[in-house]
Amino acid sequence: MTLVGTQSVPGAPDGSPGRVVVLGATGFVGRHAGAALEAAGHEVIAVARQAAKMPASWQFCPMDLVKDGPDALTRLIEAEHPVAVVNAAGVAWSSSVGVMRQGNQLLVDQLLAALDAASWRPRLVHLGSVHEYTPQPAGVLLAEDSPTRPATDYGQSKLLGSQAVLRSVEEGRTNAVVLRLSNLIGAGTPPGSLLGRVAQQLLARPEPGGAVTVQLSPLRSSRDFVDAKDASEAVVAATRAPGARGRVVNIGSGTSLHVRAVVERLIAASGRRVRLVEDTGGTVRPATDADWMCVDVTAARELLGWSPRRGPEEAVRDLWKAAKRAVGAGGGGGVRRAARTRADAAGRSATRRRRAAGPQGAPTGPKASTRRAEDSRARTWGxxxxxxxxxxxxxxxxxxxxxxxxxxxxxxxxxxxxxxARTGHGDAGQRTRARGRARAGAGARARARAHGP
Incomplete structure (x- = not known):
C-alpha cells in the first residue's frame, strides 16, 4: 500500500481529533468534507482512484474499491487506526444505470466487507441523498421517516447503498450513521449539475452585443439547497455524535427555493450581462423528479447539534469564484475555449467576406480579386x-x-x-514668304547693276 503525506500518532477511539479516512476525497463533496475535518483538527487520509490537487497536509492513498476489492482498505484501517471513515464516493446522475449501481451500491458492499475484516472499528459516516425518498407534494417536508420509493435510478442506487449500511448496523457489524444530503452548492460544484452548467456557460466569451447566452431546460422546480461548507460541518459532527449510531439524518437548509431564483443569484454574482434561454432540449434532472422539495432538519439539530448557517448568496459566490479560478489555472475551460474557437472562426469568416467585397466602390465578382491584384501590382511598381x-x-x-x-x-x-494645317493658314504663309524672298532677290540684283563692277 502506498501512502503519500505525513505520518503522526494514531487518533484516539473516544472521538477526540485523530485520523479520518475520506473515500472519494478528490470529488466535490469529499474535498469539502476533508477541509472541514482538517479544520476541526483531524488528519485526513484521502482515498481516491486517481491523484488530484489537494492540500499538502493530506495523506493520499490510491485505491479502487470496485475493481480491487476490500483488502487494501482493510490493511489501511489496520495500519492507521482512523477514528472515522467518511464515504463521500459515488456516482451522481450518470446516464448509465450500471455505472450508478457500481459506484453507489457495489462500492458500499466492498466498504462494509473491508470494515468487517478489520479488527479496528472506526465510525462510518455514509453520505446518502434526499433523492432516496419518495417525492412529496408541495408543502410536505422530507423527514427521516418519509417513504423511500425513489422516482429515479440515481435515487434507487443510493437507497440500496444506504440500506446495506443500516443492515450492517442492525446486525452489530458496523458503527455507522447515514447522512442524506440535499442539493449542495459551493466551490467545485460539478459541471453536470444545474448550477455547474450555468457557471460554465457564464465563463464563455460574450456575444457581439456584450451578453452571454445561458441556455437551460425550463426552470420550474423548487429545491432545498444547502451550502457545501454547512454540509461538511455536519459530517464532522456525525463522526463524533454518540447518539447518531444507526440513525438516518437529513442534512439541508430547511427551506425550498425556486431554481430560477438560485440561477439568478449566480448570474448576479458573476456580474455579467446574460441572455437566459429556457427550452425543452435536454433536461438537467429527470422528468420524474419532484417539482418541489424541502428537508426537515430537526433530527440534525437534536442528534448532531448542527444547523445550517450560510445562505445561498454566499454559496453561489463561492461557486463563481472557484469557477473563475479554475479557468485562470487552465482547468475547467472547455466551454470557454469552445466559445472562443467559434468566435475566432466567425471573425475569420467576416474578414474573408470583407476582403472579398473590397473597399466601397471597388469591383466585385469572380474577376474582382484578379483586377485588384493587377491594380496592386501597378501601384507597387508604377x-x-x-x-x-x-x-x-x-x-x-x-x-x-x-x-x-x-x-x-x-x-x-x-x-x-x-x-x-487644319485652318489653311499654313500654305498661305508659305506662299507669302516665297514672294517676299523673290522680291528681296530682285531688289538686290537691281542695286548691283546700278552701282556697277
Missing part, C-alpha cells in the same frame, strides 16, 4: 519610366527631365503646325 528613374539614380533623373522638356517642346510645335 509606370515603366518611373521605374527606370529609380534604377538609374540622380544623373539619369536629370537627363530624363531634360529629355522630357524637349519632348514637350516638340509636342507643342507639332500641335501648332497641326492647327495651321
Amino acid at each position: 509606370p515603366p519610366r518611373t521605374a527606370r528613374v529609380h534604377e538609374r539614380g540622380p544623373r539619369a533623373h536629370h537627363s530624363m527631365q531634360s529629355q522630357g522638356r524637349g519632348d514637350r517642346t516638340r509636342t507643342r510645335g507639332s500641335r501648332r503646325t497641326g492647327a495651321k
Whole structure:
C-alpha cells in the first residue's frame, strides 16, 4: 500500500481529533468534507482512484474499491487506526444505470466487507441523498421517516447503498450513521449539475452585443439547497455524535427555493450581462423528479447539534469564484475555449467576406480579386519610366527631365503646325514668304547693276 503525506500518532477511539479516512476525497463533496475535518483538527487520509490537487497536509492513498476489492482498505484501517471513515464516493446522475449501481451500491458492499475484516472499528459516516425518498407534494417536508420509493435510478442506487449500511448496523457489524444530503452548492460544484452548467456557460466569451447566452431546460422546480461548507460541518459532527449510531439524518437548509431564483443569484454574482434561454432540449434532472422539495432538519439539530448557517448568496459566490479560478489555472475551460474557437472562426469568416467585397466602390465578382491584384501590382511598381528613374539614380533623373522638356517642346510645335494645317493658314504663309524672298532677290540684283563692277 502506498501512502503519500505525513505520518503522526494514531487518533484516539473516544472521538477526540485523530485520523479520518475520506473515500472519494478528490470529488466535490469529499474535498469539502476533508477541509472541514482538517479544520476541526483531524488528519485526513484521502482515498481516491486517481491523484488530484489537494492540500499538502493530506495523506493520499490510491485505491479502487470496485475493481480491487476490500483488502487494501482493510490493511489501511489496520495500519492507521482512523477514528472515522467518511464515504463521500459515488456516482451522481450518470446516464448509465450500471455505472450508478457500481459506484453507489457495489462500492458500499466492498466498504462494509473491508470494515468487517478489520479488527479496528472506526465510525462510518455514509453520505446518502434526499433523492432516496419518495417525492412529496408541495408543502410536505422530507423527514427521516418519509417513504423511500425513489422516482429515479440515481435515487434507487443510493437507497440500496444506504440500506446495506443500516443492515450492517442492525446486525452489530458496523458503527455507522447515514447522512442524506440535499442539493449542495459551493466551490467545485460539478459541471453536470444545474448550477455547474450555468457557471460554465457564464465563463464563455460574450456575444457581439456584450451578453452571454445561458441556455437551460425550463426552470420550474423548487429545491432545498444547502451550502457545501454547512454540509461538511455536519459530517464532522456525525463522526463524533454518540447518539447518531444507526440513525438516518437529513442534512439541508430547511427551506425550498425556486431554481430560477438560485440561477439568478449566480448570474448576479458573476456580474455579467446574460441572455437566459429556457427550452425543452435536454433536461438537467429527470422528468420524474419532484417539482418541489424541502428537508426537515430537526433530527440534525437534536442528534448532531448542527444547523445550517450560510445562505445561498454566499454559496453561489463561492461557486463563481472557484469557477473563475479554475479557468485562470487552465482547468475547467472547455466551454470557454469552445466559445472562443467559434468566435475566432466567425471573425475569420467576416474578414474573408470583407476582403472579398473590397473597399466601397471597388469591383466585385469572380474577376474582382484578379483586377485588384493587377491594380496592386501597378501601384507597387508604377509606370515603366518611373521605374527606370529609380534604377538609374540622380544623373539619369536629370537627363530624363531634360529629355522630357524637349519632348514637350516638340509636342507643342507639332500641335501648332497641326492647327495651321487644319485652318489653311499654313500654305498661305508659305506662299507669302516665297514672294517676299523673290522680291528681296530682285531688289538686290537691281542695286548691283546700278552701282556697277
